[in-house]
Amino acid sequence: MASKAILPLLAILFFMGCSSDNGTGIPNNDQNGGNGGDGPNIGTGVVTRSFSACEGGMADVYPCQEYDLLFQMDLGAFAAAKGNDIWGWTDTTTGNEYALVGLDNGTAFVDITDSENPLYLGKLLTATVASSWRDLKVYGDFVFIVSEASNHGMQVFDLKRLRDVTEPPVEFTADARYTGIGNAHNVVINETMGFAYPVGTARNDAFNGGVHFIDIQNPLNPNGVGGYGANGYTHDAQVVTYNGPDMDYAGREIFIGANESQIALVDITDKSNPVEIGTLTYPNIGYTHQGWFTEDQRYFILGDELDEVDFGFDSRTLVFDFSDLDNPVLHTTYLGPTGAIDHNGYVMSDEFFLANYTAGMRVLDITSIASGTITEKAFFDTYPSNNTAGFNGVWSVYPFFESGKILINDINSGLFVVQKSN
Template sequence: MMLTFVVLLAVGATAHPSCRYSEWDAWTQCTPNALCQSQRTQSLESYTSKTVSGVYQDQGRMNGEAMMEHKKRLWAGPNPLRTARESITGAAVDCTGGYASGFRCQNVNLQSFLSLQDLAGSGNTDGPSERGNDLWGWTDPTNNDEYVIMGLDDGTSFVRITDPVNPVVVAFLPTATVPSQWRDMKVVNDHAYIVSEAVGHGMQVFDLTRLRGQTDMGDVEVDFHYTEIGNTHNIVSNPASNTVFLVGSTDDSQACLAGLHMVDVSSPKNPLFAGCYWEDGYTHDAQCHIYNGPDTDYVGREICYNYNEDQLTIVDVTSKANPVTISTSGYPLATYTHQGWITEDHTMILLDDELDERDTFLDGNTVTYLWDVRDLDNPVIVGDYTAAHEAIDHNQYIRGSRVYQANYEVGLRILEIDQATPSLTEIGYFDVDDTSTGGTMEFQGAWTGYPYFASGNVPVSSIGYGLFIVRPDSMAMTETYQAGLNGTEQRERQLVAGDPSSCVAVKETRYCKASCH
C-alpha cells in the first residue's frame, strides 16, 4: 500500500510562469522512521532500572542548570521568526504531498495558525512577545467551546478554537512580574493555574468561565495570586483530587526544595498549601493521578510519577502531609530525565530525556524509553524507540493507543503504541518549524501538543512562530499502521529553466514500507 499525493510546491508558494521543471525523479529509497538495531552503536534493550544514590542528583542538577543557561542564550534578543509568517485562517489546508502551507507533514492537516503578534491580542499586536512556550486546553462544560491556553514570554493568551479555522483570541493575561521564556499552565475545575520561571511570579489563578461568550476582552487580571512560591518551572494537576503540584520551585517559602509543592484547589479562588515531597530533590515534571492499574497495593491511591533530572521517582501522595516514596529508578544513559506519560491502563510509561540526544552515543536520534510499571515498586525498562530523525524530545502525552510527542525541530510526531511487543511506530507528524528539518540539536520548534479535545483538533505551540491548530487524520494513520508503512521516501522535479530565486522547489514525500537489514 502506498499513499498517493498530488504535486505541491514545497514552500507553499506559486512558481513564476517562466519556471520549467523536469519530470519527477524516481522515489528515493524508503528510509525507516526508526533506527534498526544493527544501526545502533549500543543496544538499549538490555537496560534495566536501578536504584541510584543521591550523588547522581547533583549531576542532573548541573546538567539542568547548564541547559537552562544555554536556552537563555539561544532565546535572548529579538526572534527572527516573529514576523516571518502571517496568521493562516479562514480555511483548512490539507497535508498534500507531504506539505501544508510549506510545513512538512504526514497524515495531519493544518486547520489554522496564529502568529505571536496576533496571540498578544488586538491591543498588543506589536508588543514584546518574542517567543511561545507551553500550552494546555479547556473545554467549557456548558457549551463545549474549546479553548487553548497559550504561554508567551510576557503572558498568557486565551484562544477559542471551537471553529478551528477561525480561532479567536479572547483575552490576554500579562505576566505577574517580568517576562520569561518558561511559562506553564494546567486546568482544574474550570480555572487555569499558571506559573513561570519569572522572578517572584507565584501562581496566577484565572476563572476560565469569564471567557464564555466573549470575543475580545483585551488584557485581563487574575482572580487570585498565590505567592507561597516565586519562580516555578512547571505545574502538574490532578483534577480528581483537586490538587495542583508546583515543581522546580527554587524560591519556595514552604521549603519543598524544588520537589512537589502541593496545593489544594478545592476552592479554586482560595488555593491552600497542602504539603511537600522533597526527598528526591528537584522535580522537573510529573504526572499525578488516582491509580487503577494492576499493582493491587496502590489501587485507589494518588500516585505521582516524578521526572527528577536523572531518574524516575514514583511517590504515593494520598496523604499530602506524609507522602511516601515507592521507588526511584535510574537508567544508564540518564542525562536529563525530562518528562513522561503513562498509558491509559496504567502499565507502561513512555519517558523522554532532554539531553541524551546531545550528550551520549545516540548521535542526535530521538529516543523514547519504554518502562514496564505494572509493579510500581520495581519499574523496568523493557524497550525503546529510536527515531531515524535527529532532534531533541520535549513533552509527550498519550491518548488511547497513540502518543503525541513534541520533538522540537521536527515538530509534533504521532506514534502508535504496541504494548505487547512493546514498540512504537510513527504514523503521522506536523513540523511547526520550516527553518529546520532536525540535526542541529537545538531547542527550537515545537514545545507541546495537546491531544485531548473531543473535536480531534490538536493545538501545537511553536517557540518561534506561535500557535498551530492541526487535525490528525485518524483513518489515514490507522491505514498507515495496518499497512506497515514504517518509513518515508521522497521525490522531486528539477528546475530546468528560470530564476532559482523565484522558482521554488517542487517535491513530495510519502510513507512507505521499509525493511531493516
C-alpha cells in the same frame, strides 16, 4: 525545557532561533517572532495562515503526514516573543473548545470551536516579568499558571469569563494568585483529587525544588498543605489516582517525578506523610525531563531532554514497565527518524503525541507497546528549517479535545491547530 541547573547550555541553543515570516511565505527561523517583553500590548489575534490540507507531504510550507493545518496565529498575533506550554479547555455548558497559549509575557486565550473563524479573546499578562518558561494546567473551569519569572506565584483564572467577551481581544486580570511559591518550572494537577502540584521551585525552598501540595478544591482560595523534596529538584511530573495493574497501590495517589537524573515514585495520598516508593535510572542519562502513563497505567513513557545532545542519539523515547511500582524496569526504547530533541509528550488512546522541538509534532502508534513495538504514524513539522538537536520548534502539544483538534505551541512561530486528514 530543562531547569536552571543547565541554563548556560540551554541559553546558547534556545535563543539562537526565534522565528517569524520573512515576507516570502517561508518561516524565517532566524528572526524574532513578536513584540515580547513586559509591555501592555496584547496583540490583535490576526490569523497568519488558514486551512491547508496535507498533500504531497506539505501543508502550506510545513512538512506533514496525515495532519492538516486548520490555522496558525504567530507570536505577533499575541504581542509575544516566545511560545512555551499549551493546554486546552472545553466548556461543558456550550461545548466550545479553547486554546490556552503559554507565552513569555503572559497567557493567550483563543476560541478554536470554529476553526475557519478562530477568535482571539484576550491575554492574561505575566504576574511579574517576562520569562521563557511558563506552564499551565486546568482544573474544572479554572486554569492555574506558573512561571520561572521571579516571584510569579501561581495565577488562577476563571475560564467561564471567556463566554462573555464582547469586544475581543481584551487584557484580562487574574481572579486569584497564590504566593506560597515564587517561581516554578511546571504545575501538575490531579483533577480527581483537586490538588495542584507546582514543581521546579527554588532549590533552597522548604522542599528543595521538589513538589508543593496545594489544595485547589476551592479554586479561588488555593491552600498549601505541604510538599515533598527528599529526591531533590523535580522538573516535571504526573500525578494520578492509581488504577493500574499493581493492586498494592489501587486507589492511592501516586507522584511520578522527572527529577533531572532519575525518576522518583512517591505515594502522596497522605499529604502530611508522603512515602517514597522508589527511584529509577536508565542508561545514558542526559536530563530526565517528562513522562506520561499509558491509559492502562502499565507503561510510563519518558523523554530525556539532553541525550540527543550529549550522546548523539536520534530522538530517544524510553518506555518503562510500571506493572510493579516497587520494581519498575526499562521495557523498550524507541528512536525517532531525526536527531531532534524530544520535549513534552502525552498519551491519547493508543497514540503518543510528542513535542519534538525542531522536528515538530510526531504521532507514535503505541498499540503494540507491550511487545516493545512503537512506530511513527504521522507528524506535523512547524519548524521546517532543520531537524537538528536544538531548542527551537515545538515546545508542547495538547491532544485531548473530543473534536480531534490538536494544539501545538511553537517557541518561534506561535499557535498551530491541526487535525487528522480525512
